[in-house]
């Protein structure tokens with residue numbers, strides 16, 4: 374144990390959740406009361422993994438632009454941040470963690486009074502022949518981004534005729550964003566995905582719009598593809614991706630975008646409670662269930678889905694930062710809670726903005742809900758305004774009650790942030806009738822006189838009435 378007068382907080386994981394928690398705790402309690410030791414196994418801390426596709430795509434100059442706070446800045450603020458140091462064991466009975474310096478290999482134990490687990494997630498890596506080959510990259514941390522950039526730089530600069538083919542496995546938002554980034558670097562990109570359409574976070578009808586946009590920018594997409602093997606050359610480098618259909622897709626670089634799983638091996642070994650996804654289970658103050666002195670947040674936990682009424686693993690930076698604030702408040706002796714999420718997420722491919730909140734049709738069915746859907750296509754500005762772009766809105770509403778259940782928006786400028794209106798309506802438990810009456814802003818450069826969200830809500834009201842009980 375740390376000395377009785379001065380408590381010690383140990384944080385495992387030095388990015389969004391972990392360092393937000395450490396920084397908030399430091400704001401609330403000074404070093405004389407609370408010593409803070411944070412462990413980060415990588416070379417970077419407090420970085421934006423969300424910015425990696427824009428670094429790879431060349432819109433952001435380098436990793437330094439993605440770093441919000443350096444280790445030195447944290448240390449100046451009174452956080453003892455130990456970089457390149459991995460926590461390899463939690464001893465809950467002894468209130469201590471075992472860590473390993475990844476450069477020297479030396480190990481030591483550190484006692485704690487309070488512990489924060491913020492170990493994030495790791496890209497899913499299916500056990501396939503060749504998956505460990507050079508040139509096969511999962512993307513989760515800034516270190517992963519650096520490794521990918523090294524592979525890309527080996528493959529040569531834009532304009533080189535050979536050696537510039539990329540295969541992206543998976544077409545979730547990370548796969549789609551990475552595919553666009555690689556096209557920007559002049560790669561010939563093929564995206565192999567299992568589903569009917571890319572962006573499985575959308576219903577397939579809306580994913581079809583993403584598919585068209587990807588094809589339009591030269592990305593080849595292969596639906597229903599089951600990857601079986603990564604083929605390698607004599608030097609052990611990836612050279613092609615093979616599928617169950619017997620096809621081979623040549624690749625100088627392979628990017629895995631098939632989702633992430635909570636990085637909770639340490640927590641599992643220590644017997645901490647995990648949900649079906651393998652994410653840690655916490656209460657609303659982000660305290661690990663059944664543990665007085667252990668908190669957890671970010672990509673390693675499950676969060677409460679307020680619409681589906683159950684916990685799920687939804688790994689997003691927006692949640693991780695909020696979790697960190699809540700944890701820091703709790704550790705610092707204050708009080709804060711994270712009530713849950715409605716499943717809002719936005720991304721883009723080329724100029725097409727992609728947004729969702731709440732439930733897809735599949736989620737609503739899984740939750741046992743009876744629902745209607747309404748899909749409309751309108752424009753992002755008044756139709757006559759120069760540069761008006763299409764916007765498609767799909768809305769799910771509960772039968773009988775008309776309660777809004779979910780919204781997906783795909784289209785031109787303004788589609789992504791328009792979903793925030795729907796997220797607020799979902800959080801407030803509004804019906805589609807109430808959404809129709811929302812006093813949303815209008816002027817020709819920003820929306821038609823009836824905003825696309827309101828048009829979809831009107832259509833949903835009609836569908837609810839037509840469906841009856």
Ligand SMILES: Cc1cc2nc3c(=O)[nH]c(=O)nc-3n(C[C@H](O)[C@H](O)[C@H](O)COP(=O)(O)OP(=O)(O)OC[C@H]3O[C@@H](n4cnc5c(N)ncnc54)[C@H](O)[C@@H]3O)c2cc1C
Pocket residue numbers: 385386387388389390391412413414415417421422423424425426458459460461491492493494512513514547636639670671672673688689690691692693719
């Ligand atoms: C390409 C990409 C794009 C994204 N875009 C978006 C977006 O647009 N919007 C959005 O909301 N989210 C986005 N995300 C998700 C977002 O980056 C994550 O949700 C967020 O980083 C999670 O923060 P975290 O602190 O929980 O975990 P992480 O950021 O993964 O940090 C965990 C840290 O813990 C360290 N660590 C793990 N185990 C140990 C250990 N045993 N000892 C010491 N250190 C350890 C890791 O090295 C890592 O640095 C994106 C992610 C990626 C990869």
